[in-house]
Amino acid sequence: MSEEETLGIEVILNEEGLEKAPSCPHGPTLLFVKASKGVEQGRRFYACSACRDRRDCNFFQWEDEKVSEVRLLAREENNKIKQPPYTHQEYLSRYRQFISLPLAQKRFCRDCQLLLLPDEWTMHTAHQILADVSLAQLRRPSQLLHPLENKKTNAQYLFADRSCHFLLDLFATLGFVKVLCVGTPRLHELIKMRNSAGNNQVMKSLLLDIDFRYSQFYQEGEFCHYNMFNHHFFSGKSAEDVCRTFLLEENRERVVMVTDPPFGGLVKPLAHSFNKIGAEWKIQKKPGLYRN
Secondary structure, three states: OOHHHHOEEEEEOOHHHHHHOOEEOOEEOEEEEEEEOOEEOOOOEEEOOOOOOOOOOOOEEEOOOOOOHHHHHHHHHHHHHOOOOOOHHHHHHHHHHHHOOOHHHOEEEOOOOEEEOHHHHHHHOOOOEEOOOOHHHHOOHHHHOOOOOOOOOOOOOOOOHHHHHHHHHHHHHHOOOEEEEEOOHHHHHHHHHHHHHOOOOOOEEEEEEOOHHHHHOOOOOOEEEEEOOOOEEOOOHHHHHHHHHHHHOOOOOOEEEEEOOOOOOOHHHHHHHHHHHHHHHHHOOOOOOEEO
């Protein structure tokens, strides 16, 4: 095997590098280097934290590269263009309008993955439309939305309902009443459904997920648009505060964190992000943060 074939890509996590990291549409980038047997080979470079295929995010910058003002402005504009079309608050405003409509006017665009308001129908006439969207369907967004199955970015293969119920019954037996769902949207929605049914112990849940489409269905205290590979909250401090409040609120309740990272995701950045979540707890000296 040649030396070139033994080279791998290593992630470099240090506070200085993280603070200096430029941003792509998925938040702060990570610092990488080619390495062989633990020895760096060549120049360090920044690349996207979430996308392992450059066709999904082609950000690249050498660590020591001098970037022109023109290029920085173009990058900033590109990052803005690739953000969700609405803010979380705007999605919630649209949702309130949507649920007030009669059933015959509740439509969902399968192509755009968007709940439609009546004045938008004409813009989607050539698209696949799901009509008569029921309240039961709105409570199951993971079934309404198409799974994002790009194996190198999202790999959104969702838990089966049976697996979710098994986990929730186990958590209840162990005395957990709060669940931090990191990349596990189906678990989050089943917690809410079980709470509504009233047949099980009430649990609190917060979903952190890179799939912004869930902003259409959940309040700001229920969902944060989040990148688990760089601990980036897309809505900034307000979303960070939501997560911090969830972890620390009320009577020293124990929190269990359940995560389902994309297959092949980088373990080192994930561990770094999850350690930061754990550190939020330890600041208040609250024991009992478990990871699965």
